[in-house]
Amino acid sequence: MRIHRLLSTIMALTGLAWATAAAAASSIFLLDTDELTYATVFEVDQSTGRLTTLGSLPLPTDVTLGLAASDDRLYAVTQSGEVLQITPRPFRVVSIGNIGANAIVGLAFSDGLLYATDEATDQLYVIQLTPVSLTIVGEVRLGSTGGPVLDIDGGDLALDAAGSWYLWTNGTEDAYLLDVTNAVAVQLDPATAGLGAKSGLTFDHQGDGGLVASSWRLDALLTLDPATGATVASVNFWLAWPAAYDAHYGDLASARSASPPRATPTSTPTATSTPPPATPTPSFTGVPLTNRLTASTAVARGRKLYQTYCAYCHEAGSAGFVRQTAPRESIHAIRKAIAEVPQMRFFRGFFTRRELRDLVRCLRSVSRGLGEP
Numbered sequence: 001m002r003i004h005r006l007l008s009t010i011m012a013l014t015g016l017a018w019a020t021a022a023a024a025a026s027s028i029f030l031l032d033t034d035e036l037t038y039a040t041v042f043e044v045d046q047s048t049g050r051l052t053t054l055g056s057l058p059l060p061t062d063v064t065l066g067l068a069a070s071d072d073r074l075y076a077v078t079q080s081g082e083v084l085q086i087t088p089r090p091f092r093v094v095s096i097g098n099i100g101a102n103a104i105v106g107l108a109f110s111d112g113l114l115y116a117t118d119e120a121t122d123q124l125y126v127i128q129l130t131p132v133s134l135t136i137v138g139e140v141r142l143g144s145t146g147g148p149v150l151d152i153d154g155g156d157l158a159l160d161a162a163g164s165w166y167l168w169t170n171g172t173e174d175a176y177l178l179d180v181t182n183a184v185a186v187q188l189d190p191a192t193a194g195l196g197a198k199s200g201l202t203f204d205h206q207g208d209g210g211l212v213a214s215s216w217r218l219d220a221l222l223t224l225d226p227a228t229g230a231t232v233a234s235v236n237f238w239l240a241w242p243a244a245y246d247a248h249y250g251d252l253a254s255a256r257s258a259s260p261p262r263a264t265p266t267s268t269p270t271a272t273s274t275p276p277p278a279t280p281t282p283s284f285t286g287v288p289l290t291n292r293l294t295a296s297t298a299v300a301r302g303r304k305l306y307q308t309y310c311a312y313c314h315e316a317g318s319a320g321f322v323r324q325t326a327p328r329e330s331i332h333a334i335r336k337a338i339a340e341v342p343q344m345r346f347f348r349g350f351f352t353r354r355e356l357r358d359l360v361r362c363l364r365s366v367s368r369g370l371g372e373p
C-alpha cells in the first residue's frame with residue numbers, strides 16, 4: 001500500500017441520510033469528504049461504480065458528515081451539529097437546525113426521523129427534523145440492554161425493506177442487527193468478524209434491494225451478503241474512466257419509498273456535546289510536523305497531539321525516530337499499536353476517543369501533502 005493511501009483513509013462521514021419522496025432514477029448516494037478541502041455528494045451507479053457529481057457542501061471548519069436519504073432528500077449532519085437538508089437536483093443545501101457538537105458516523109432516515117450512531121459516545125440517537133432535536137436512545141450494547149457496550153468506530157446504519165436495522169462498526173469490522181428502540185445490537189453472523197473497514201452502508205432500495213457498502217481502502221462500492229456481512233462483489237468508484245476515484249471517507253445512503261416502522265425512543269435529552277478532551281501532559285518534544293493544512297479545528301487539535309506525543313518517534317529528524325509518520329488510518333489501528341508496540345505502551349488508556357479521532361484526522365490530512373511516492 002502506498003503511504004498516501006494508508007494515510008488518507010478514515011471516517012469522515014458522520015451523517016448522510018436519504019429521505020425518499022419521488023422515485024429517483026438512481027437510488028444510491030455517496031458523500032465523500034477529506035474534511036478539509038471538499039465534501040462532495042455523488043450519485044453512484046451500483047453496477048459500474050460510476051459517480052455523477054451532484055454538488056458540494058459548504059465547508060465550515062470541523063466538517064464531519066453522515067448521509068441519509070428519504071424519498072426525495074438527503075440529510076447530512078456535521079460535526080458541529082448542523083443538520084443539512086440536501087436536494088439533489090437541482091442541488092441545494094439548507095441547514096434546518098443544530099443538534100450540538102457530535103461525532104456521528106452512521107446516519108439513516110426512516111419515517112421522518114434520522115437515526116445516528118456516535119463514535120465518541122457509542123450511543124444511538126434519534127433526530128427529529130421538525131423542529132430539529134436530538135434524543136438519546138442509549139449506548140449500543142451487545143445482546144441485551146445490560147450487555148457490553150459495542151465500540152462504535154466509523155461505519156454506518158442501514159434499514160432493509162422489511163424494517164430490520166443493520167449496523168456496521170469498524171471497531172470489530174463487522175455487521176450487527178440493531179433494535180433501534182433500545183439500542184441493543186446482535187452480531188449478524190457469529191461465525192464472521194474482521195470483515196474489513198467500511199464507511200457507508202445502505203440497502204439498494206430502488207435496485208435489487210441488496211446490501212451495499214463503501215470502502216475507502218478499496219475505493220470501491222461493495223456488495224455484501226446480508227446474512228453474514230461478507231463481501232461478495234466489488235466495483236471501483238470512478239469519475240473519469242479508467243482512473244479509480246480516490247475516496248477518503250464516504251457515507252452511503254439510498255432513497256426508498258416504503259416507510260418502515262418507527263422507533264419509540266425511551267429517554268429524552270435534547271442536546272449533546274462531546275466532553276472536552278483531557279489535558280495532555282507532554283512527555284517529550286518532537287520536531288514540528290511538516291504539515292501544511294490547518295483548516296479543520298479537529299485536525300488542528302490532532303496536530304497538536306501528534307506534535308506532543310507522536311512526532312518524537314514518527315517524524316524523520318526527531319531524536320527517537322523509528323519510522324515515518326504512523327501511516328495508519330483508524331482509531332482501531334492506533335489502539336492496536338498502543339496495545340502491541342512496547343515503546344507505545346505508556347499511552348494505554350491515556351487518550352480519549354475524541355483525541356484518537358483528532359489524531360487520525362491529522363494523520364490523514366498529512367497524507368495530502370505527501371503526494372504519491
Ligand code: HEC
Pocket residue numbers: 306309310311312313314320322323326327328333334337341343344347359
Ligand atoms: C517512543 C516512541 C514512539 C512514540 C512516542 C509513538 N510511537 Fe508509534 N510506534 C513506535 C514504534 C517503535 C512502532 C513500531 C514500528 C515498526 O513496527 O516498524 C510504532 C508503530 C506505530 C503504529 C503502527 C504502524 C505500522 O505501520 O504498523 C501506529 C499506528 C503508531 N505507531 C501511531 C502512533 C501515534 C498516533 C503516536 C502518538 C500518539 C505514536 N505512535 C507515538 C514508537 C512510537
